[in-house]
Amino acid sequence: MHKIVFISFYILLIILLPIFIFSYTEIIDNGELNLSVYKNYTKIRIEKFHIFGGYGEPELPYRDLIIRTDNADFAETFKCHILDSIVYKNIKLSPAQRALPINSKKTGTGFLYNDSSYNIDGYLPDDLIEMKGIGKIRGKRYAKIIFSPFRYYPKENKLIYYKTIEFESPGEFNIITNFKERANSDKGILYITDTIYKNALDTLLLLKKIEGYNPIIRTTQFIYNNYSGNNNPDKIRNYIKTLVDSGILYIVLAGDVNTIPTRYAFAMESGGGSWQDNIPTDYYYGDIDGNWNANGNLVYGEIEDSIDMLPDFYIGRLSFNSIAELNDIINKIYIFEKGDYSIPNCKILSNAGMLDSYTDASVGLDTILSYVPDYFQKSVLYDNSTNNVYLGEFMDSLNGGFNYLIHSNHGSTQGFSIGQDIFHNNDADILNNVNNIPNVTYTISCISAAYDEDCMGEHFLRSTNGGGYYIGNARYGWYIGYYSGASASDIMQKSFFEDLFNDDEYTIGELISLTRLKYAPSASMENCYRWMEYNLVLMGDPSSYMRTKPLKDFIVNYDSIISTGLNNIEVEVRDENIPIEGAIITVFKSDSLLVKGFTDISGKTLLSLLSEGNDTLNINVFKNNFRLYSNKLFHGNKELRYLESYIIDNNDSNFNPGETDTIAIIVKNYSDSTFYNLNFILNCNDSFVSINDTIVFVSQIDPSMLDTLYYEISISDTVPYDYLFYTYFEYNGGILKDSIASVILKGKAEICQKSYSISAIPASVGLTVKNTGNGYIESEYLHFIPVDNEITITPDSLLIENLYPEDSIYLYINID
Known part of the structure; x- marks a missing residue:
């Protein structure tokens, strides 16, 4: 960003100061055009741009901008300047095709071409930039802009591309490219449920505390009795409005619509009738500016209701009707977030079919797969003229333990098409994923997440031994005929996965909210983008982090012996020899959090822990893409301490397969007295490791003196590559070090x-x-x-x- 300061002769400065003192600018390079020929027309695509469905008029890409500003006059003072343009001649742009619902197999509407639109005397679009209003996210102002950097003269077949544009405003502004709540702050989660389910959520709240969150529960009974509103959804939303400055970022609606009611909203007429156009949307609780019924006609969500379409909270729903169903869901979340599975976790399955006789959905999904890192196993089940997909193959694939399923095909409340067969709700019920590994499914099929009815999304979420998180549509999903991957549904699905694999620290709720945020300017009009803002459903806990790398185990070092009173415990967290920044360390007494910290760039944090008794405490380490580490802090004699350990061998000072090496452990007497007749014991419960003599006797250690103890350790020659094992160290029945981490490095x-x-x-x-x-x-x-x-x-x-x-x-x- 550049600041331009106007300085002139001091007499003129007094006159011009209110207008010209500051001007702020940002320059955007829109990138290279991707031109391709389709049916004798030129089709334009640009990274970060999208198209709208149409009826045969020349098609131009658009881009949405979200701009952070505190300038109250931003909409009136914002300008743009063209810095660089390219002229293309003999260009006949491809005609925009109609957006269609993905509700059933179609034979097609035919390729649309509007001859009159290609014979106008002027140019398209009418405006380079359109301001779509100012909104707020938790009290901060954001401008919504949509722009198309083109002038197309259809009669002349001439296209001007404004490649580089400068944006200018008298007040400071910032074009948002990465919207995240990333600080090591106390991020809160609100769980809303009925009183009868409150206690059943306790285990989930404990997990969230371990992960560094501040979770709270509010019952619907409490909200209805203490907050006003015309109806129960209003009361819930009015309560949520009070939480803007509370630290709460995530809202979990824990229950079916009979427990936590939803709001129905109108985005546009779809042609499918009133049931389709009346969209159940939990986004009503996520975008809290205004009341969604500004014109007072009780049709919520209309353009006239002045909704800013900007997400204030990250919303998800755990849909269940019994404690047993809730326990199944919580068990899945536990397995997923703790990393309680051993098979490879980097696998993605892509399933698509023909949306009509001329639109192959797999083309769009292949674009998504291009965002996925190469270390992922990528599998495809594409049903088309050369290959058929049947239910057995699909079920076997899901049960094989895929982390992600991306799906594009037709659907209903009873399931979705996988090719030649339908994946029905009762099929989801009997899924049996390997190790019960939860799957994250994102489908653009119609109404398979219509949670106001019995739907696939609910069955997938509740499946006892399979299923997992489900992102889908409460009503129609959309595609654009002939242009696979170009609809609002497609673009938002792509955005989710592109953002996911651009960063290791996204939660599923953040990703969905970021997708909504990106396309809020387009959603300020009656179109499929507005429809999808309301329509998109997350069945699952929005605070769950999404896996992007193979799961690893931490190496954690700390003094595990504590004493009554104040203890300053330094905790070091590493990935082999690499310090891990931002790991969350928590210490609990039973389910009560005693202290929390975050590791710095050196992988360390200092915890000040006040212990008032002799109870054993639990210490946990959490960070995405690592298995949750849990261990103990013991009360003991801190005057005799473990200092460090190192490996003695004849080659690389590491444990290697098939070797017998020596580990040296240094202890120190910090007291003023001599310790006598000490039995130091080193133990290990790992089948690949054996300690030849576990006991070393030391007759005495004098005050302030060190002693080094030596243990022979034999390593199996069949150990896997780069294998991590733990030993624990004690003396005379007292723990000195409960976890000494060592890595066996294997040559190849x-x-x-x-x-x-x-x-x-x-x-x-x-x-x-x-x-x-x-x-x-x-x-x-x-x-x-x-x-x-x-x-x-x-x-x-x-x-x-x-x-x-x-x-x-x-x-x-x-x-x-």
Whole structure:
């Protein structure tokens, strides 16, 4: 951002000061045009831009901008200047196609072309920039702008592209590109439920405290008795309005609509009748500015109701009708957030079909898959003219433990199409995911999340041994004929996954709210974007972080012995040798939080803990993409302390498979007295590790003196790569260190060149062998097996010895 200060002759300065003292600018480079030919027309696409459905008129991309400003006159004073333009001639833009609901198989409406729109004398669009109003997010002002940086002259087949634009305002402003609540602050969660379910939520609230949140519960009975409103949804919303400055960011509606009522809103006429156009929307509780009924006609959500469409809170619904169903949902959340599963967690399944005879939904989903990192296993089930997808294959895939399912096909309250079959509600009930790993499903199918009826989203959420989080539509989802992946439903689905894999620290509620925020300017008009703002449903806890990397285990170091009174405990959290910043450390006595901290850039935090008794305390470490770490703090004698440990071997000072190495543990006497006749015991319960003699006897340790104890540890040669194990250390029955983390580093001998060209046989071939693992190779054989029985390789095995990571050796084999 650049500040321009006007300075002139001091007499003129007095006159001009109110107008010209400050001007703020931001420059946007809109990027390169992606031009492609479709049916003899030129189709334009640009990153971060989208199109609207139409009826055959020339199609131009638009971009939505959200601008943070405190300037009350921003809408009147905001300007733009063109800095760079490109002229394209002989361009006949592709005609906009109609947005259609994804409710049933269609034969198609035919390719639309409006001849009169291509023969106007002027240009399109009428305005380069349209101001769509000023709104607020928790009291802060944001401007909503939609712009299309083009002038298209259809009669001349000429297109002018304004590639670089400067925005200007007398007051300071900021174009939002990343809207996050990322500070290590006390982020709050409000759970709203009926009194009969309040106690059943206690275990979920404890988990949220461990994750660093401040959760609270309010019952509908409390809200209805203490807050005013014309009806119960009004009362709930009026209570939520009081929480703007409370730290609450997440709202969880814990119950079906019979327990937590919803609001119905009108976005536009869909052509599907009053039931479709009357959209149940929990977003009523998330966008709290205004009353959604400004004109007083009791039709909520109309353009005339002046809704700013900006999310103040992150909303999700746990839809259940019994404590048993709630327990199934909580169990899924626990498994997902604690990382209580061992199979690979980076898997995504994409399922799509033909939305009509000319629109293949898989084209749009392939774009989403391009955002997904390569370390994810990407699987596709696409039903089209060359491949058919059936229910058995789909169910087997879901049960195989996919983290994410992206889906684009037709749907109803009873399920959605997966190709040749329907995935019905009762199919979701009997899902049996591997290790019960919860899945996150995002579907743009119609009404499969119509939570005011019995729907797929609810069955998926409640499934006892499968299912998981569900993002879907309460009414119609939309597609644009011929242009797969271009509708409001498609764009918002893409936005969710693009943002997800751009950052490791998004919750599912943040992602959905960010998607709503991005397209709030477009949603300020009657169109599919407004429809989708109301229509999008999250079945699940919005505060759950989304996995983006393979789950890992923390290495956590701290003094696990505490004493009565004040304890200053330094906790260090690492990913192997890399400090972890922003890990959340909590200490509990039973379910009462005693202290909370966040690790700094060095991976450390200092906890000041006041302990008033001899109870064992629980310490937890949480951060996304890691398994939850939970252990104990013990009351004991702090005068004799564990200091540190290190490994003694003959090579790389690390534990390696098949080795017997020594771990040295240093203890110190901090007291004024001598300790006598000490039995120091090191134990480990890991099957890959054995301690040859677990007890070391020390006759005495004098005041302020150190002693070093040595234990031989044998490592199995079948241990997995880079394996983490823990030992615990005690003396005379008292704990000195409850968790000593060690990593077994395994070497891996690989031939650098995978193929060789041999002009004649016999031949001698030189091989470069490199240790590509993280550990030392003391002794390992490479074996050679010819695939051709007429070829002999000698020697048929080569011994690799004493090879450090990244080092190479050169060896020869003979081929006859």
